[in-house]
Amino acid sequence: xxxxxxxxxxxxxxxxxxxxxxxxxxxxxxxxxxxxxxxxxxxxxxxxxxxxxxxxxxxxxxxxxxxxxxxxxxxxxxxxxxxxxxxxxxxxxxxxxxxxxxxxxxxxxxxxxxxxxxxxxxxxxxxxxxxxxxxxxxxxxxxxxxxxxxxxxxxxxxxxxxxxxxxxxxxxxxxxxxxxxxxxxxxxxxxxxxxxxxxxxxxxxxxxx
Amino acid sequence: xxxxxxxxxxxxxxxxxxxxxxxxxxxxxxxxxxxxxxxxxxxxxxxxxxxxxxxxxxxxxxxxxxxxxxxxxxxxxxxxxxxxxxxxxxxxxxxxxxxxxxxxxxxxxxxxxxxxxxxxxxxxxxxxxxxxxxxxxxxxxxxxxxxxxxxxxxxxxxxxxxxxxxxxxxxxxxxxxxxxxxxxxxxxxxxxxxxxxxxxxxxxxxxxxxxxxxxxxxxxxxxxxxxxxxxxxxxxxxxxxxxxxxxxxxxxxxxxxxxxxxxxxxxxxxxxxxxxxxxxxxxxxxxxxxxxxxxxxxxxxxxxxxxxxxxxxxxxxxxxxxxxxxxxxxxxxxxxxxxxxxxxxxxxxxxxxxxxxxxxxxxxxxxxxxxxxxxxxxxxxxxxxx
Numbered sequence: 401x402x403x404x405x406x407x408x409x410x411x412x413x414x415x416x417x418x419x420x421x422x423x424x425x426x427x428x429x430x431x432x433x434x435x436x437x438x439x440x441x442x443x444x445x446x447x448x449x450x451x452x453x454x455x456x457x458x459x460x461x462x463x464x465x466x467x468x469x470x471x472x473x474x475x476x477x478x479x480x481x482x483x484x485x486x487x488x489x490x491x492x493x494x495x496x497x498x499x500x501x502x503x504x505x506x507x508x509x510x511x512x513x514x515x516x517x518x519x520x521x522x523x524x525x526x527x528x529x530x531x532x533x534x535x536x537x538x539x540x541x542x543x544x545x546x547x548x549x550x551x552x553x554x555x556x557x558x559x560x561x562x563x564x565x566x567x568x569x570x571x572x573x574x575x576x577x578x579x580x581x582x583x584x585x586x587x588x589x590x591x592x593x594x595x596x597x598x599x600x601x602x603x604x605x606x607x608x609x
Numbered sequence: 610x611x612x613x614x615x616x617x618x619x620x621x622x623x624x625x626x627x628x629x630x631x632x633x634x635x636x637x638x639x640x641x642x643x644x645x646x647x648x649x650x651x652x653x654x655x656x657x658x659x660x661x662x663x664x665x666x667x668x669x670x671x672x673x674x675x676x677x678x679x680x681x682x683x684x685x686x687x688x689x690x691x692x693x694x695x696x697x698x699x700x701x702x703x704x705x706x707x708x709x710x711x712x713x714x715x716x717x718x719x720x721x722x723x724x725x726x727x728x729x730x731x732x733x734x735x736x737x738x739x740x741x742x743x744x745x746x747x748x749x750x751x752x753x754x755x756x757x758x759x760x761x762x763x764x765x766x767x768x769x770x771x772x773x774x775x776x777x778x779x780x781x782x783x784x785x786x787x788x789x790x791x792x793x794x795x796x797x798x799x800x801x802x803x804x805x806x807x808x809x810x811x812x813x814x815x816x817x818x819x820x821x822x823x824x825x826x827x828x829x830x831x832x833x834x835x836x837x838x839x840x841x842x843x844x845x846x847x848x849x850x851x852x853x854x855x856x857x858x859x860x861x862x863x864x865x866x867x868x869x870x871x872x873x874x875x876x877x878x879x880x881x882x883x884x885x886x887x888x889x890x891x892x893x894x895x896x897x898x899x900x901x902x903x904x905x906x907x908x909x910x911x912x913x914x915x916x917x918x919x920x921x922x923x924x925x926x927x928x929x930x931x932x933x934x935x936x937x938x939x940x941x942x943x944x945x946x947x948x949x950x951x952x953x954x955x956x957x958x959x960x961x962x963x964x965x966x967x968x969x970x971x972x973x974x975x976x977x978x979x980x981x982x983x984x985x986x987x988x989x990x991x992x993x994x995x
């Protein structure tokens with residue numbers, strides 16, 4: 401598809417403010433504090449989503465398809481690749497990143513430190529089964545906990561579900577793998593790699609006992 | 610109490626910080642005294658010539674005449690005056706010299722402010738209390754009375770040929786001895802005495818603080834251990850073993866095994882136990898271990914404190930302080946304190962991934978908190994894996 405350069409060159413001030421605000425947070429309070437703030441913000445947003453029960457996994461997938469599923473409502477439709485492994489074709493922050501880099505050429509300084517911080521083991525990443533290598537940008541610190549926390553409000557046949565973040569891909573094509581969650585979920589790493597060839601995000605959905 | 614009626618305490622030290630700290634922290638609801646200050650022995654003697662003073666607290670090492678010279682001169686001029694001598698460089702010789710020249714006691718710097726208050730109250734009220742015998746009371750009753758009246762005193766307890774002593778400072782038990790035992794172990798041994806004699810007295814010297822657990826917790830643990838001991842004794846009488854496998858808790862006398870038992874019984878893990886080192890300090894009501902991302906790892910908090918929220922907010926403060934240090938190339942941060950009207954909040958890094966938040970009342974002993982942080986930070990880091 402031909403790129404609409406004119407449209408990309410108009411800065412969306414909401415995008416700029418958010419992306420630059422992350423940089424300011426890193427400078428003023430350190431990457432760890434900035435990470436915590438973004439995660440808490442994401443969890444706060446997820447807490448406002450409604451609770452829902454699906455009778456079956458098929459009904460869950462159907463709701464995903466018609467975007468009434470709360471997970472789809474926060475990030476768009478993901479595709480079921482089989483064995484409860486999902487791929488998300490577009491990163492929800494893609495438009496913001498593209499808009500910013502189209503004008504400023506590169507993302508703000510400090511983002512790499514933030515991403516490393518997000519990938520470190522921590523109580524909150526353990527609690528939501530995120531990070532651990534699956535972070536490829538600071539936006540993952542918003543997106544991944546939000547999805548996992550939204551999933552905490554969903555049941556299938558009355559049973560809780562859990563999301564395991566398996567991997568993620570950056571705009572430049574770099575793949576990040578969460579080996580801890582890949583191992584814990586029992587999904588083959590090669591499957592994750594393959595899903596990430598054509599998707600930006602890969603996760604596993606487990607229906608608890 | 611009217612200001613004019615208050616007893617006068619003269620503090621003599623060439624360190625301005627020490628004078629400022631004592632002047633600010635010594636007087637409280639239980640110790641209403643008028644504070645006079647002097648920055649040298651000569652200045653102190655000049656004050657003594659013009660003003661009737663009840664008690665002198667003096668440093669030893671000062672320019673001009675030393676604290677010991679001041680003690681001798683003050684006792685010569687006013688034989689009834691009480692003198693407490695403090696020093697950062699203690700030696701057996703100087704201690705002997707102080708005691709031989711009529712000093713009330715010899716205190717090493719840094720000291721616990723509560724203990725200093727206790728000593729001052731004893732010095733100012735000697736001879737004005739009742740003496741005698743009271744029977745029919747339980748030891749726990751007397752401990753509770755001392756706690757409620759915030760007494761600074763000591764109890765000598767004799768039972769079955771054994772003897773133990775409990776030392777109180779403003780109602781808190783700060784030290785205990787029983788035979789070879791001291792600290793909490795001694796307390797638990799004493800609390801297990803079955804009947805006996807109790808004598809209250811003012812100790813002549815300031816005891817070292819070996820107990821910082823609140824009295825209520827000590828009594829709860831003591832009662833529980835006594836119950837378990839009874840069960841163990843009964844079980845042993847019924848043919849069981851006495852090594853703890855027969856039903857009773859191991860180490861009921863209060864050693865580390867008993868502490869572990871207590872921790873397990875109350876679902877308190879080792880990390881939480883370490884945090885009680887801080888909440889056991891008088892005036893400290895909350896201790897939290899927080900990840901640098903602001904998520905709480907462990908806490909012991911005063912009812913009503915939202916520790917999750919405190920962790921999140923404190924991480925901003927901690928992160929900002931650290932960022933400022935980085936910007937100014939000041940190196941790693943060791944500790945920071947924010948002083949509010951109603952008391953301080955102290956933040957201290959723990960490893961590279963977490964930090965401690967200690968919330969205290971305005972009367973809390975900051976020196977003691979700092980010492981505890983230094984003493985336990987490495988252990989907390991190991992237990993938390995941060």
